[in-house]
Amino acid sequence: GDAAALLSVRKLGASYGHIDAIFDIDIEVGQGQIVTVIGPNGAGKTTTLSAIMGVLPARGQVLLDGRDLAGTSIEEHVMHGMALVPETRALFSSMSVQDNLELGAFRFRHGPRQEREAALEEVYALFPRLKERSRQEAGTLSGGERQMLAVGRALMGKPRLLMLDEPSLGLAPLIVRDIFRIIAALRERGVSILLIEQNARAALNVADHAYVLELGRVIMQGPARELAHDPRVIEAYLGSA
Ligand code: ATP
Numbered sequence: 001g002d003a004a005a006l007l008s009v010r011k012l013g014a015s016y017g018h019i020d021a022i023f024d025i026d027i028e029v030g031q032g033q034i035v036t037v038i039g040p041n042g043a044g045k046t047t048t049l050s051a052i053m054g055v056l057p058a059r060g061q062v063l064l065d066g067r068d069l070a071g072t073s074i075e076e077h078v079m080h081g082m083a084l085v086p087e088t089r090a091l092f093s094s095m096s097v098q099d100n101l102e103l104g105a106f107r108f109r110h111g112p113r114q115e116r117e118a119a120l121e122e123v124y125a126l127f128p129r130l131k132e133r134s135r136q137e138a139g140t141l142s143g144g145e146r147q148m149l150a151v152g153r154a155l156m157g158k159p160r161l162l163m164l165d166e167p168s169l170g171l172a173p174l175i176v177r178d179i180f181r182i183i184a185a186l187r188e189r190g191v192s193i194l195l196i197e198q199n200a201r202a203a204l205n206v207a208d209h210a211y212v213l214e215l216g217r218v219i220m221q222g223p224a225r226e227l228a229h230d231p232r233v234i235e236a237y238l239g240s241a
Pocket of ligand 1: 016021039040041042043044045046047048198
């Protein structure tokens with residue numbers, strides 16, 4: 001592995017009751033990289049992110065900049081710079097766009113107000129649509145706007161590692177293109193990203209490195225560009241197009 005990896009997950013395992021869902025997963029995310037995990041329904045992609053974030057108890061190691069966060073609270077993970085945008089997006093529907101965003105700066109609640117205001121301006125610069133709708137109730141946003149809000153809220157915590165669970169799920173093709181453009185723009189800003197996707201083609205296009213998960217195990221990994229040309233990946237995940 002790469003000694004300079006920002007995230008280094010080693011022999012990660014997690015279970016639901018007595019049922020093991022993921023086994024011995026090794027994943028690395030280098031500083032400034034986009035890494036994707038692709039795989040079919042039920043392969044354990046969401047479970048992997050939950051275990052990395054501390055939402056589920058994890059076996060193995062979750063090293064962020066060399067510090068093992070496995071077994072610590074979600075808050076501890078957040079304080080050390082991890083953020084997770086869940087598939088559900090988990091917004092507060094009856095709160096305004098801006099109030100949702102401000103919740104994302106929880107990590108800096110004791111810091112200077114200017115810092116939170118600057119973070120808000122940065123998010124609004126990235127998502128002008130959210131700025132236009134800052135007072136609108138989150139529950140009335142379109143699907144694409146909600147995904148932008150969920151990502152914006154995560155960015156308010158200035159994460160070093162942003163984890164995205166199926167950001168393109170349920171969105172129209174044009175919006176999906178926007179979302180992937182934003183993911184690429186975030187990398188330009190130095191955010192490292194771990195991206196879970198069923199849209200394997202779009203994920204492999206944007207990512208530097210990729211892992212294929214099946215039945216709770218990593219069965220293949222490599223540079224995203226190479227996996228995109230691997231006949232087994234094409235056959236199983238990229239279809240005929
Ligand atoms: P999808 O793309 O459908 O969300 P996934 O790759 O994210 O799939 P997971 O949601 O991580 O897969 O599920 C991995 C396995 O764990 C599946 O067999 C699933 O049924 C099981 N599982 C997930 N959540 C729970 C839960 N809360 N309780 C019990 N089993 C669960």
